Amino acid sequence: MKKSKYVFYVLLVPVLLWLITLIVLPHIELFLSSFRFETDEGEKIISLANYMAFFSDEIYWRTFLNTAVYSISITFLAFLVTFPVAFYISKVVAKKYSSFLTLLLLIPIWIGELVTIYGWMILLGDNGVINNFLISIGLIDTPIEMLYTDFSMTIGLLYMSMLFMIVPIVSTLESLDDSLIEAASDLGASKWTIFTKIIIPHSMPGITSGGIIVFMLVIGDYVAPNLLGGKSSLWFTEQIYNKFLATFNWNEGAAFGFLLLILSSAIIWLALRASGQKLERVGS
Amino acid sequence: MIRSLPNSPIYKYTFRLYIALFYIFLVMPLVVISVLAFNDSNFIALPWEGFSLDWFFADTDDRLGLFADEDLLLSIWTSIETAFVVAFMSSIVGTIAALLFEEEKFRFKGLLYFLALSPLVIPGVILGISILISSTTAGTFLDNKLGIDLEWLAPGFWLVVIGQFSFCSTYVMLLVGARLKKFDRTLEEAALSLRATRLEAIRLVTIPFLKPAIISAFVVAFLISFSNFNTTIFLVGSDPTLPIDLYSRIKFSSTPVLNAVSFMIVLFISLIAVINIVMSRKK
Amino acid sequence: MKHILEVKNLRREFKEFTAVDGVDFFVEKGGFFSILGPSGCGKTTLLRMISGFQEESSGEILINGESMKGVPPEKRPVNIVFQNLALFPMMNVEENVAFGLKRENVSKEDIAKRVKKMLKRVGLEGYEKKKVTELSGGQRQRVAIARSLVLKPKILLLDEPLGALDRKLREHMKVELKLLQREIGTTFIYITHDQSEALVMSDKVAVMNKGILEQIDTPQNLYKNPKTAFVASFVGESNSFDVKSYENDTIVTENGWTISKKGLDFVPTKLFVRPEAFIINPDDDMDSIETTKIKIKTVLFDGANTKLAAIINQSGDEVLISLPQNAQFEDLKVGDVIKIGVHFDDLKCYKD
Numbered sequence: 001m002k003k004s005k006y007v008f009y010v011l012l013v014p015v016l017l018w019l020i021t022l023i024v025l026p027h028i029e030l031f032l033s034s035f036r037f038e039t040d041e042g043e044k045i046i047s048l049a050n051y052m053a054f055f056s057d058e059i060y061w062r063t064f065l066n067t068a069v070y071s072i073s074i075t076f077l078a079f080l081v082t083f084p085v086a087f088y089i090s091k092v093v094a095k096k097y098s099s100f101l102t103l104l105l106l107i108p109i110w111i112g113e114l115v116t117i118y119g120w121m122i123l124l125g126d127n128g129v130i131n132n133f134l135i136s137i138g139l140i141d142t143p144i145e146m147l148y149t150d151f152s153m154t155i156g157l158l159y160m161s162m163l164f165m166i167v168p169i170v171s172t173l174e175s176l177d178d179s180l181i182e183a184a185s186d187l188g189a190s191k192w193t194i195f196t197k198i199i200i201p202h203s204m205p206g207i208t209s210g211g212i213i214v215f216m217l218v219i220g221d222y223v224a225p226n227l228l229g230g231k232s233s234l235w236f237t238e239q240i241y242n243k244f245l246a247t248f249n250w251n252e253g254a255a256f257g258f259l260l261l262i263l264s265s266a267i268i269w270l271a272l273r274a275s276g277q278k279l280e281r282v283g284s
Numbered sequence: 285m286i287r288s289l290p291n292s293p294i295y296k297y298t299f300r301l302y303i304a305l306f307y308i309f310l311v312m313p314l315v316v317i318s319v320l321a322f323n324d325s326n327f328i329a330l331p332w333e334g335f336s337l338d339w340f341f342a343d344t345d346d347r348l349g350l351f352a353d354e355d356l357l358l359s360i361w362t363s364i365e366t367a368f369v370v371a372f373m374s375s376i377v378g379t380i381a382a383l384l385f386e387e388e389k390f391r392f393k394g395l396l397y398f399l400a401l402s403p404l405v406i407p408g409v410i411l412g413i414s415i416l417i418s419s420t421t422a423g424t425f426l427d428n429k430l431g432i433d434l435e436w437l438a439p440g441f442w443l444v445v446i447g448q449f450s451f452c453s454t455y456v457m458l459l460v461g462a463r464l465k466k467f468d469r470t471l472e473e474a475a476l477s478l479r480a481t482r483l484e485a486i487r488l489v490t491i492p493f494l495k496p497a498i499i500s501a502f503v504v505a506f507l508i509s510f511s512n513f514n515t516t517i518f519l520v521g522s523d524p525t526l527p528i529d530l531y532s533r534i535k536f537s538s539t540p541v542l543n544a545v546s547f548m549i550v551l552f553i554s555l556i557a558v559i560n561i562v563m564s565r566k567k
Numbered sequence: 568m569k570h571i572l573e574v575k576n577l578r579r580e581f582k583e584f585t586a587v588d589g590v591d592f593f594v595e596k597g598g599f600f601s602i603l604g605p606s607g608c609g610k611t612t613l614l615r616m617i618s619g620f621q622e623e624s625s626g627e628i629l630i631n632g633e634s635m636k637g638v639p640p641e642k643r644p645v646n647i648v649f650q651n652l653a654l655f656p657m658m659n660v661e662e663n664v665a666f667g668l669k670r671e672n673v674s675k676e677d678i679a680k681r682v683k684k685m686l687k688r689v690g691l692e693g694y695e696k697k698k699v700t701e702l703s704g705g706q707r708q709r710v711a712i713a714r715s716l717v718l719k720p721k722i723l724l725l726d727e728p729l730g731a732l733d734r735k736l737r738e739h740m741k742v743e744l745k746l747l748q749r750e751i752g753t754t755f756i757y758i759t760h761d762q763s764e765a766l767v768m769s770d771k772v773a774v775m776n777k778g779i780l781e782q783i784d785t786p787q788n789l790y791k792n793p794k795t796a797f798v799a800s801f802v803g804e805s806n807s808f809d810v811k812s813y814e815n816d817t818i819v820t821e822n823g824w825t826i827s828k829k830g831l832d833f834v835p836t837k838l839f840v841r842p843e844a845f846i847i848n849p850d851d852d853m854d855s856i857e858t859t860k861i862k863i864k865t866v867l868f869d870g871a872n873t874k875l876a877a878i879i880n881q882s883g884d885e886v887l888i889s890l891p892q893n894a895q896f897e898d899l900k901v902g903d904v905i906k907i908g909v910h911f912d913d914l915k916c917y918k919d
Binding site for chain 2: 618640645646647649650651655656666667670671714715718
């Protein structure tokens with residue numbers, strides 16, 4: 001289409017400004033400052049010292065690996081927990097209820113992480129609702145320790161991220177023609193065969209997008225590990241927060257941040273490669 | 285297996301039970317928060333001491349209710365202001381980006397689109413610290429070399445707006461872009477053929493078509509901004525937004541007033557959801 | 568200025584193919600000109616170049632004698648009626664028709680006057696405030712045309728606007744469009760793949776295939792004297808035969824039907840005969856008639872359009888033969904063997 005050129009620039013300039021000043025330049029600066037180092041004499045030099053700090057202190061890289069393993073596990077857990085729900089909403093429940101059930105899923109998302117995590121603190125505490133309830137029905141005598149453990153942290157991370165898994169899976173499942181399942185059933189396929197040969201392959205794009213978003217939210221989360229996790233459940237973001245907000249060692253924090261960015265990008269890239277998907281699809 | 289096929293009762297009821305448990309899991313924290321907001325107690329815990337609105341309205345030595353707590357009200361107001369500005373700015377830029385990527389062909393488009401999507405896969409922490417570091421660098425540079433002191437480059441209201449805007453625009457772009465994909469391009473050509481300039485065609489035909497999507501993108505951006513913590517924590521100045529305030533209170537000085545605020549948020553969001561249902565019923 | 572539109576050696580190349588491959592033609596002022604071709608022949612690209620939505624690779628377009636090079640669509644004195652009509656769904660009928668006038672900064676009173684007049688002309692009086700989504704197919708059609716014509720374009724381009732209508736309405740709209748064009752005198756350029764639309768409405772038809780214009784002619788000539796094999800097969804119905812040889816004024820088809828045709832100065836590869844060119848049971852004393860025996864396979868009854876499907880005894884070639892509209896041959900049955908004839912001139916021969 002032949003178009004007047006100036007409209008193109010009217011559209012291009014704001015987008016360029018946004019992306020260059022707020023995405024590209026800040027990340028370059030993050031990268032650069034991760035190499036800046038202030039010696040004991042107060043001299044500013046370029047060095048790998050910030051990265052050395054990471055590798056030389058066990059607690060850092062242990063936390064780093066721990067966070068990675070945990071995030072991947074929670075992503076899989078989120079898939080296991082939510083897939084039946086997505087399937088129920090899109091394929092089983094009467095159509096008139098499905099949009100209502102989907103909307104219900106969105107409410108905790110919009111309420112925000114802080115409020116819902118706070119709710120879990122109230123539920124899981126020693127003096128919390130669940131322990132109170134269990135004691136009052138006589139199931140236990142002393143409270144079970146749930147808050148400030150890996151368990152409570154996992155619940156929190158799962159809760160705040162899993163809903164982002166359902167929505168994309170629901171939308172791919174909705175595009176799966178019911179008659180395919182009916183045909184497979186008519187041709188004598190078992191439920192398991194239908195599930196593994198038709199339903200899962202078809203919803204793979206949704207699963208990948210959902211998985212990537214869940215993983216990203218979990219690995220970058222601070223609130224759930226910090227408020228629900230115990231002394232031993234360290235999250236790598238907490239190290240970054242400490243560098244910036246407690247010890248004010250920004251350069252080291254930048255190095256840590258950059259490492260986290262590389263970790264999350266690498267895992268997301270691998271996930272995209274493995275599923276043969278493009279980043280564009282994640283957005284939809 | 286699906287609604288159109290016969291299912292065994294065991295399959296049906298196991299499935300229903302699971303779904304019920306899931307939704308209980310989903311609403312449990314929200315219910316607990318809301319109920320305890322009305323508990324006549326100084327502690328955020330059971331037992332139930334009776335119904336009270338103290339944590340909304342009280343102004344006594346040991347109970348400071350939501351509507352008497354000026355700090356809390358201030359942080360709510362800051363969050364509303366921030367969210368409004370962010371939603372406004374990102375609705376504009378996100379819509380422009382959607383138009384650019386859907387309607388124009390140009391070199392490096394793929395790269396630029398990749399950049400525009402990248403906030404989806406960059407953890408909020410990283411966005412926060414990169415913007416903090418670079419705004420500080422830029423501020424120092426301008427101050428030292430040119431003697432210009434730009435206040436909005438230091439942590440505070442505008443830096444929070446900038447940080448949240450950087451990723452909210454992506455969500456707006458995706459929401460508006462999805463609607464734009466359904467736009468019949470010949471409508472714009474028809475406008476051009478009827479003597480409209482390209483800008484007039486966009487303003488008179490394309491934008492009215494996109495309006496519902498832009499409005500919902502505005503709401504989405506508002507809500508994302510309103511509840512954002514991960515990016516905001518690094519950029520906030522002396523006036524905290526609500527999530528920041530809530531966080532430090534949970535951490536250091538929690539009273540049931542937190543439940544009162546949370547209840548108000550739950551109420552507000554549910555209201556939006558109800559409006560959403562009513563609106564879609566109309567269609 | 569006699570030629571309202573002149574197109575000179577126009578080409579449009581895309582990465583993988585050439586959509587328009589050197590096209591030359593002109594359109595007379597006030598004419599109804601159709602461009603007829605199968606889908607993918609390049610007619611839409613041609614239309615988009617005339618309207619300015621697509622840039623030409625080379626060549627020139629002159630409207631009213633002025634070159635349109637680099638002139639954006641909104642500045643060209645042409646308007647389009649789109650295939651899907653592209654009525655603005657967010658505006659009512661009146662606003663749709665007034666859209667272009669507002670862009671031209673016509674005064675409010677004038678706009679109101681002209682819109683009213685135009686709506687009256689297309690028979691949509693009283694529909695001003697209706698939403699376009701509430702209109703019937705035919706009414707929407709009229710709004711689309713009115714919206715363009717109210718701007719008094721030099722040329723109105725129509726891109727298969729009848730395609731979406733059902734058959735009955737389409738037949739009706741053909742006549743209506745033709746009458747409307749006569750009445751207002753604006754030059755119409757009509758793009759279609761439907762030969763009947765083109766033949767019924769047009770003063771002149773250009774047949775397009777694979778990016779080139781095969782023939783530009785009046786509908787009558789196009790039908791009677793197709794210049795190329797493509798035109799012969801695309802316009803109207805034809806029996807086609809592959810030709811094996813042409814010697815001693817005699818054509819032999821691939822399957823062995825032998826028929827004489829005098830005076831060709833080339834060796835044809837294709838032979839076309841229209842179904843109505845066959846004469847059933849011709850008199851023996853008729854001049855210039857070639858005869859052959861056929862066996863009736865089936866009768867395809869279609870009212871005035873009834874045909875015989877038959878096999879030529881000599882070769883086994885299948886042919887369709889029109890039945891005259893009187894009851895003369897009503898008693899023909901499947902399996903009958905009859906004699907048919909065809910006039911020399913109706914044997915249309917082409918070389919690829």
